[in-house]
Amino acid sequence: MKMFEIVPNFSTSDKNVINKLSDEIKKYGGNILDINVDINHNRSVITFICSKNVIDLLYSMVKKASELIDMDLHRGLHPRIGATDVLPVIPLFDSTMDDALEISKIIGEKIGNELEIPVYLYGKSANSKNRREISYIRNMKFQYEDLKLHITDMKYKPDYGPLSVGKAGALLVGARDFLIAYNIYLNTDNKNTGNEIARSIRYRNGGLRYVRSLSLFIESENMIQISMNITDYKKNPLYRVYEFIAMEAKKYNVSVVKSEIIGLLPEDAITATLNYYIRSNLNSKKVLEYNILTNNGYK
Amino acid sequence: MKMFEIVPNFSTSDKNVINKLSDEIKKYGGNILDINVDINHNRSVITFICSKNVIDLLYSMVKKASELIDMDLHRGLHPRIGATDVLPVIPLFDSTMDDALEISKIIGEKIGNELEIPVYLYGKSANSKNRREISYIRNMKFQYEDLKLHITDMKYKPDYGPLSVGKAGALLVGARDFLIAYNIYLNTDNKNTGNEIARSIRYRNGGLRYVRSLSLFIESENMIQISMNITDYKKNPLYRVYEFIAMEAKKYNVSVVKSEIIGLLPEDAITATLNYYIRSNLNSKKVLEYNILTNNGYK
Numbered sequence: 182m183k184m185f186e187i188v189p190n191f192s193t194s195d196k197n198v199i200n201k202l203s204d205e206i207k208k209y210g211g212n213i214l215d216i217n218v219d220i221n222h223n224r225s226v227i228t229f230i231c232s233k234n235v236i237d238l239l240y241s242m243v244k245k246a247s248e249l250i251d252m253d254l255h256r257g258l259h260p261r262i263g264a265t266d267v268l269p270v271i272p273l274f275d276s277t278m279d280d281a282l283e284i285s286k287i288i289g290e291k292i293g294n295e296l297e298i299p300v301y302l303y304g305k306s307a308n309s310k311n312r313r314e315i316s317y318i319r320n321m322k323f324q325y326e327d328l329k330l331h332i333t334d335m336k337y338k339p340d341y342g343p344l345s346v347g348k349a350g351a352l353l354v355g356a357r358d359f360l361i362a363y364n365i366y367l368n369t370d371n372k373n374t375g376n377e378i379a380r381s382i383r384y385r386n387g388g389l390r391y392v393r394s395l396s397l398f399i400e401s402e403n404m405i406q407i408s409m410n411i412t413d414y415k416k417n418p419l420y421r422v423y424e425f426i427a428m429e430a431k432k433y434n435v436s437v438v439k440s441e442i443i444g445l446l447p448e449d450a451i452t453a454t455l456n457y458y459i460r461s462n463l464n465s466k467k468v469l470e471y472n473i474l475t476n477n478g479y480k
Numbered sequence: 481m482k483m484f485e486i487v488p489n490f491s492t493s494d495k496n497v498i499n500k501l502s503d504e505i506k507k508y509g510g511n512i513l514d515i516n517v518d519i520n521h522n523r524s525v526i527t528f529i530c531s532k533n534v535i536d537l538l539y540s541m542v543k544k545a546s547e548l549i550d551m552d553l554h555r556g557l558h559p560r561i562g563a564t565d566v567l568p569v570i571p572l573f574d575s576t577m578d579d580a581l582e583i584s585k586i587i588g589e590k591i592g593n594e595l596e597i598p599v600y601l602y603g604k605s606a607n608s609k610n611r612r613e614i615s616y617i618r619n620m621k622f623q624y625e626d627l628k629l630h631i632t633d634m635k636y637k638p639d640y641g642p643l644s645v646g647k648a649g650a651l652l653v654g655a656r657d658f659l660i661a662y663n664i665y666l667n668t669d670n671k672n673t674g675n676e677i678a679r680s681i682r683y684r685n686g687g688l689r690y691v692r693s694l695s696l697f698i699e700s701e702n703m704i705q706i707s708m709n710i711t712d713y714k715k716n717p718l719y720r721v722y723e724f725i726a727m728e729a730k731k732y733n734v735s736v737v738k739s740e741i742i743g744l745l746p747e748d749a750i751t752a753t754l755n756y757y758i759r760s761n762l763n764s765k766k767v768l769e770y771n772i773l774t775n776n777g778y779k
Contacts, residue, residue: 186768214771273772359768423758439759445768451754458757459722460738465769467483469658469744471779472513473529473572474773 183280184232186271186359187211187239188444191225191246192261194218198249199225200238201455205245206231209238217443221399223257224266226362228444230273239268239288244296247349252325258397259408262319262328263350269304270356281356282306289354293341296349299332300341304355306339314393315353321395325350358402361411361419362443365426366404369435372396375405381429382409389425391417404438414450420457482579483531484571485658486510486538487743490545491560491649493522497548502526504544508537516742520698522556523565525661527743529572538567538587546648547634558707559698560599561618561627562649569655580655588653590740592640595648598631599640603654607639612691614652620694624649660718661742661747664725665703668734671695674704680728681708681721688724690716698715703737710737713749719756 191202196218203213206229215228229240243265250264268288272281285306307313318337329346339351340346367375375396384386391413393432396466397406407426411417420434427437448471452463465471490501495517502512505528514527530537542564549563567587571580583607592599606612617627617636628645630636637643638650664672674695681687690712696705706725710716726736747770751762764770 212772214768215766222634265667273681389760437759439761442766445771446762446767447768448770451750451762451767454758455750455754459753460736461716462738462740463745463750465513467741467744468750469513470764471747471769471773472744473483473511 184273185235185276185278185281185284186214186230186273187230187235188228188269188271188360189242189246189265189291190224190261190267191227192223192252192255192257192264192266193246193250194220194223194225194257198246199227201244201249203243205242206238206295207403209234209240209241209267215444219259219443221257221401222259223255224259224261226444230464236288236291239284240291240295242349243268243288243292243298243352243437245300247296251309251348252350253348255325258399259395260319260321260324261350262325262370263298263352265352266319266350267315268354269355269360270351271359272356277407278305278356282438284356285356285469289352289386291356292352293343295340297343297347298349299328299339299343299351301351301353302340302355303353306355306358320350321371339384358413359447361414361446363409363411363422363440364443365407365440366399366402366438367407367426367430367435368438369405369433370399370403371405374433375407378405378426378429378433378435379407382407382425389417389422392422405435414447415453418453418457419446419450420454482606483529483572484534484573484575484583485513485524485527485529485572486534486708487527487566487568487570487659488541488545488564489560489566490524490526490549491522491551491554491556491563491565492545492549493517493519493524493556497545498524498526499521500548501541501544504541504735505537508533510537510542510652512745518519518558520556520696520700521558522554523558525743533592534583535587538583539590539594542556542567542587542591542597542651543738546595546597550647551649552647554624557672557698558694559618559620559623560649561624561648562651564651565618565649566614567651567653568603568659569653570658571655577604577655577657584653584655588651589640591653592638592642596642596646597648598627598638598642598645598650600650600652601639601654602652603656605654618652631729657712658746660745662708662710662718662721663742664706664708664739665698665701666706666729666734667737668704668732669697669702670704670732671697672744673732673734674706677728677732677734678706679724681706681724687722688716691721713746714752717752717756718745718764719753
């Protein structure tokens with residue numbers, strides 16, 4: 182089956198708004214798997230799968246978000262440029278990356294033209310190498326407010342849509358592989374320490390490839406959170422990321438309090454990490470429910 | 481759906497015999513999930529699920545094994561009393577323990593009467609407390625050869641079938657909860673050390689509850705294997721068993737080389753153990769495939 186996972190990041194933590202967005206997704210046949218609301222980030226991630234009406238669904242959802250979220254009023258820890266801030270399209274099962282690419286470009290163009298929202302392609306959909314990483318248009322130092330002022334610069338020219346930013350902001354859309362969003366909390370409130378540890382895991386500083394990191398101070402927990410995206414969990418498994426951060430934290434006499442997965446985690450990412458810790462031989466087929474539900478039987 | 485997992489242990493490692501037994505299982509609609517062949521134990525475990533024709537399937541399978549396996553010729557490391565040595569019936573999804581109990585007694589009686597194989601009930605199906613553990617009738621010091629001589633003793637009276645043992649031996653059948661069969665290999669060939677470590681984890685020696693253990697010397701690997709059954713993985717999670725053995729092994733300057741799961745592992749056993757190691761918050765619903773395949777969507 183041609184199935185896609187869609188993981189929109191919305192600039193809101195308002196339950197009422199999230200419910201309306203969820204209803205919109207369900208109306209078009211999307212099957213919601215997970216909703217993560219982060220009050221500190223003032224940001225929510227809805228993970229859903231869909232296999233038909235994909236363009237109609239995405240269009241309707243982004244339109245609804247643009248009506249319900251006013252970026253001029255939005256404050257939050259996480260960098261953002263729009264109401265629907267990021268819209269990743271991930272191929273699942275029989276879908277290919279090309280299928281996901283096609284969808285990202287069709288929906289990007291439609292949103293740009295019809296909703297008059299500037300749209301930026303990223304990931305596999307990027308039209309140039311320097312636009313693959315989201316940070317080219319959205320980072321801690323360049324967000325919604327900055328884009329508003331600078332969108333007419335050639336450097337920030339959107340792939341689709343107008344050269345002006347309204348209250349719905351702009352949108353990043355892109356096809357990509359499955360990504361693990363992973364946060365690790367440390368028993369320190371020292372922002373410099375957090376920044377150093379987040380820096381240490383970045384590839385350009387000698388750290389790990391396929392890991393993006395940010396250090397955030399989470400006021401409600403009075404703790405530093407190292408917020409990460411693992412963009413290739415097969416090449417950089419979860420255990421390595423966890424142990425890397427724990428190791429670097431030791432340098433500052435800091436330790437890991439807890440970690441959390443935002444959204445979902447593929448079965449093979451779980452078994453690979455378990456195999457590391459208990460030196461075992463598990464794969465997805467050894468998981469009772471996976472085995473029964475995929476119903477392939479013994480080969 | 482009324483579904484059962486059946487995990488017969490056969491006293492053979494002959495691929496030809498295993499193929500014939502598998503065919504018999506499939507013929508009656510059984511869906512084989514896993515086959516584990518242990519040459520050193522000269523023993524195989526076929527894990528399958530079924531939801532209809534359960535009695536016909538089990539009868540036909542046990543009959544086939546009794547025709548193909550001659551216990552007088554069987555040698556192997558693991559204790560055994562019959563061709564189909566143990567026949568556990570585990571309720572899955574909508575089945576209850578009572579459903580599994582009923583099946584174990586019907587099939588036990590049918591095998592005893594029609595195949596003239598002595599049948600012993602164990603686990604939840606046991607008729608008395610002292611027959612709950614398999615070791616009452618099968619252990620390192622009392623196996624097929626011994627039962628043949630002593631079956632007329634009151635102590636060894638079968639629940640069903642004759643007071644004599646043929647070439648197919650006897651059979652243990654019982655309803656039980658999901659059990660994790662877990663082996664840990666240690667970098668030692670010292671049998672005394674192995675026995676001491678296996679002893680240390682047993683409840684009666686101050687160790688862990690819900691864990692049965694044996695130490696076996698695996699010639700092909702030149703290593704000691706601590707062969708365990710975790711009978712309640714919710715109360716004694718996998719990580720605790722692994723870490724316990726690793727800890728006790730240290731006393732002898734020995735360490736864990738690898739571990740292996742025989743058969744299948746439930747999703748929640750995996751996430752619980754992962755959560756321990758990376759201090760995370762996973763549950764089955766956070767696993768991508770589980771979430772999609774159970775298709776429950778977000779509640």
